[in-house]
Amino acid sequence: MELLNPGLGLLVWTLLAFLIVFFLLKSLAWKPILSTLKERETGIADAIASADKVKAEMAALKNENEVMMAKAREERAVMIKEAKETADKMVADAKEKAKAEFDRIVAEAQTAITQQKNAALTDVKNQVGSLVIEVAEKVLSRELSNKSEQENYIKQLAEGVKLN
Amino acid sequence: MGMASRSLKSLLVAAFSAFSLFFSVNTFASETPAGGEKHEETAFDPSKLIMEHIMDAHEYHFATIGEKHVSIPLPVILYSPERGWSLFNYSKFNHGHDVYEGYKTEEGHIIPVNAAGEHDTTVKVYDLSLTRNVVQMFIGVFLLCFLMIKVANKYKRNGAKVAPSGFQNAVEPVITFVRDEVGKPNLGHAYEKYMPYLLTVFFFILINNLLGLIPGTANVTGNIAFTIVLGFISFLVILFSTNKHFWGHIFNPPVPGFVKPILVPVEFFGIFTKPFALIVRLFANMVAGHIVITCFVMLIFIFGAMSKVAGWGFAPVSLAFTIFIYFIEILVAFIQAFIFTNLTAVFIGQSMEGAHHDEAHH
Numbered sequence: 001m002e003l004l005n006p007g008l009g010l011l012v013w014t015l016l017a018f019l020i021v022f023f024l025l026k027s028l029a030w031k032p033i034l035s036t037l038k039e040r041e042t043g044i045a046d047a048i049a050s051a052d053k054v055k056a057e058m059a060a061l062k063n064e065n066e067v068m069m070a071k072a073r074e075e076r077a078v079m080i081k082e083a084k085e086t087a088d089k090m091v092a093d094a095k096e097k098a099k100a101e102f103d104r105i106v107a108e109a110q111t112a113i114t115q116q117k118n119a120a121l122t123d124v125k126n127q128v129g130s131l132v133i134e135v136a137e138k139v140l141s142r143e144l145s146n147k148s149e150q151e152n153y154i155k156q157l158a159e160g161v162k163l164n
Numbered sequence: 165m166g167m168a169s170r171s172l173k174s175l176l177v178a179a180f181s182a183f184s185l186f187f188s189v190n191t192f193a194s195e196t197p198a199g200g201e202k203h204e205e206t207a208f209d210p211s212k213l214i215m216e217h218i219m220d221a222h223e224y225h226f227a228t229i230g231e232k233h234v235s236i237p238l239p240v241i242l243y244s245p246e247r248g249w250s251l252f253n254y255s256k257f258n259h260g261h262d263v264y265e266g267y268k269t270e271e272g273h274i275i276p277v278n279a280a281g282e283h284d285t286t287v288k289v290y291d292l293s294l295t296r297n298v299v300q301m302f303i304g305v306f307l308l309c310f311l312m313i314k315v316a317n318k319y320k321r322n323g324a325k326v327a328p329s330g331f332q333n334a335v336e337p338v339i340t341f342v343r344d345e346v347g348k349p350n351l352g353h354a355y356e357k358y359m360p361y362l363l364t365v366f367f368f369i370l371i372n373n374l375l376g377l378i379p380g381t382a383n384v385t386g387n388i389a390f391t392i393v394l395g396f397i398s399f400l401v402i403l404f405s406t407n408k409h410f411w412g413h414i415f416n417p418p419v420p421g422f423v424k425p426i427l428v429p430v431e432f433f434g435i436f437t438k439p440f441a442l443i444v445r446l447f448a449n450m451v452a453g454h455i456v457i458t459c460f461v462m463l464i465f466i467f468g469a470m471s472k473v474a475g476w477g478f479a480p481v482s483l484a485f486t487i488f489i490y491f492i493e494i495l496v497a498f499i500q501a502f503i504f505t506n507l508t509a510v511f512i513g514q515s516m517e518g519a520h521h522d523e524a525h526h
Contacts, residue, residue, distance in 0.1 A: 003451065006389035007220055009241070009291050013298040014393040017305045021368055026360040029312035032320045033339060034359055040324035 131161055208469050210462040218383045218454045220297045221272055222254040226380050233259055238299055240274060242267065243290040247276070254293075296382040297390070304371040304384070311335075312367070342366050346506045350513035358512060361401060365394065366505040373450065373497035377490070385500070386450035388443070395443035398508045402438065406515040438511045442504055449500050453493045460486040 135157050139150075216225075224236040237255035244250070247266065256264040267289070268277050276287035294302075315335050318328075328336050342363055347355035372384040384390055414431040417424065464482045468475025 002215065002219065004388055006387075006392050007291065007295070008389075009293050009295060010220060010297050010387060010389035011393055012292055013294070014301060014390050015397075017298075017301050018364070018368060018393060018397060021305050021308060022361065022364045024309050025312050025364055025367075029309075029316040030360040030363050032316045033312075033335075034343070034356075036319040036324050037336070037340065037343075043324055 135161075208465060210459070210466060213462065214455055214458045216272075217458050218386055218451055219272070220295045220382065220387055220389075222269070222274070222293055222295055224296050224299075224380065224382075238296060239294045240267075241292045241294065242274060243292060244276065244287055246287050297384045297387055300375055300382045301372060301384050301390070304368075304375050307375075308367055308371045338366075339363060342505060346502070346509045350506070350509035351516075352513070354516065358401075358405075358509070362505050362509055365398075365508060366501050369394070369446065369504055370497060370501035373501060374494075376450065376454070377493055377497060383450065383454045385446060386454050388447050391443045391447040394446070394504065395439040398442055398504075398511070399436075399439035401508070402511045402515050403435075405512045409517070410515045438507075442507055445507075446500055446504050449496060453489070453496055457486055457489050457493065460489060 135154075138157065139154065222238055222240060224238070225233065226236075227234040237253050240250070240252055240254050240256075242250040250265050250267065252264060254269075256262065257267075257269045260269045262268070263277055263281055266276055266278075266284075266287075267274050268281070269275075270283075274289065274291055274293070276284045276289050278284040311331065312335070315332050318330075318332050343355070343359060346366075347359055347362055351358055369385060372390070375381055376383050376385055414435070415428060417427045417431055419427055460482050464475055464479045467478040
């Protein structure tokens with residue numbers, strides 16, 4: 001059948017045409033187009049990947065921040081607690097120290113008072129003794145003739161005693 | 165807007181084909197009583213007209229008005245071992261009436277003649293003429309190269325950062341389609357090596373399919389010679405892609421021993437049936453489309469031959485069907501280009517598929 005009978009001319013020319021198209025377009029069209037498409041696609045893929053990466057980094061950073069914040073809060077609480085404790089301790093120490101000083105001062109004062117009291121008492125005792133001796137001397141030396149006079153004199157003497 | 169203008173164009177195309185055919189049919193009607201020569205087509209012969217429409221020719225014949233032929237004659241290139249090269253215009257034959265440089269044309273074929281004007285069977289002639297298929301193919305080649313290089317230059321100029329624009333937008337999805345739906349699934353990692361070939365095959369077939377749809381043009385992809393060449397190239401590409409595993413599968417298929425004598429010839433034959441199927445599929449599809457369209461137009465004149473009223477009455481019906489088929493043919497132009505490319509990729513993929521892949525199948 002005529003339809004199924006290939007013409008030699010068309011066979012040759014088709015082969016030639018195809019080869020021309022193939023080699024021309026291979027270097028001048030397909031290569032630049034495909035490489036640009038690939039470049040664009042890898043560019044987009046890279047951009048998406050880097051965006052994802054940045055997003056992940058951001059999330060990590062946020063997480064980290066939160067952890068740090070929590071840690072800081074905790075630290076702050078600890079610090080406040082410690083400061084309070086220290087302050088309390090200082091106040092307590094001061095109180096204790098003050099009390100001890102007070103006690104010491106009081107004790108010292110008491111000791112001093114006791115000493116002075118004792119000294120004064122000794123002094124009084126000595127003076128009373130010497131006065132008694134003095135009075136006795138006077139009484140003895142006056143050989144009283146009058147009993148009433150004697151008594152007045154004693155009274156006079158007794159009044160002269162000054163208990164300072 | 166694009167759709168509307170396209171449908172308008174299709175309508176014009178259909179109207180034009182009907183118009184041109186009307187004139188060519190008229191030719192035969194008027195030629196018979198006027199011409200003294202003996203023509204076989206004394207009556208309206210649709211099958212002959214259809215064949216004339218879908219076959220190759222040495223001229224673009226648009227119409228014949230009375231005795232006047234409206235046609236573009238094309239260059240004739242002949243080589244004969246006895247006579248050497250001959251190069252002249254087809255118009256020298258004066259529509260088959262004259263003998264030129266010892267050749268004459270008969271039924272569209274150029275045959276050598278002797279001094280007496282008889283067919284000289286001792287002379288062997290190789291017809292390498294620029295027939296209308298060849299001319300149209302080169303128009304397609306020029307158009308394709310021009311458009312694609314223009315698009316490629318745009319890519320080169322704009323780089324990867326700029327979004328595609330204009331015709332680039334039309335081409336890019338097709339290229340990515342061929343790459344992602346044809347290349348990658350069938351060829352795996354090796355797809356990049358085959359992309360220039362697959363893209364060339366796809367667009368080469370596509371542009372010739374589409375140009376062939378313009379009324380008055382030649383039916384390039386519906387010519388067996390065209391598809392034979394493409395099939396042969398596919399055959400070579402498939403063969404050069406084969407690996408050890410492929411040949412092992414053919415000559416030592418994994419079947420019981422007694423089946424082997426049956427299966428080995430079948431498998432071996434399969435190497436040739438694959439490209440053969442490609443050749444016949446494209447040829448048959450394109451030729452069938454052209455035949456159907458011309459048949460629908462012919463119907464008007466078949467009915468017209470019976471009665472003028474029937475002819476005019478059937479014309480709108482015929483036109484509607486022609487337009488319908490025309491749309492289908494536009495679709496087929498893309499589908500057949502895709503199928504040829506896809507099947508070539510499938511066959512290449514089969515020829516280089518590894519043992520692990522094979523085991524996964526069985």
